[in-house]
Amino acid sequence: MKQRMSLKVYGQVQGVNLRSMIKVKALELGLVGYVMNNNDSTVSLEAEGERPALEALMSWLRDRPGNCRIDRLADDWSEPTGQEDNFVIKY
Secondary structure, eight states: OEEEEEEEEEEEOSSSSHHHHHHHHHHHTTOEEEEEEOTTSOEEEEEEEEHHHHHHHHHHHHTOOTTOEEEEEEEEEEOOOOOOSSEEEEO
8 A cells, every 4th residue: 555654854864965875765665755955954755655665765764874873763654645756856
């Protein structure tokens, strides 16, 4: 069953290539949506796909990929919108 996950990532998450790594992982998992930096030094992402793939992305982030330091993940789940057809980095 497809779902939409909104995720905010807290910690040392900007300037460490995290958005690019998230994009690669999301595409690998067959997800669509976007990732972007926020003015409060966090990273946000919106992703849609099968629940196990979304949970795999969260689990991968909990393993702290690359040189980032993730202190906390804040997630929210909803019905998919079907508006995206790719996973992109928003600037």
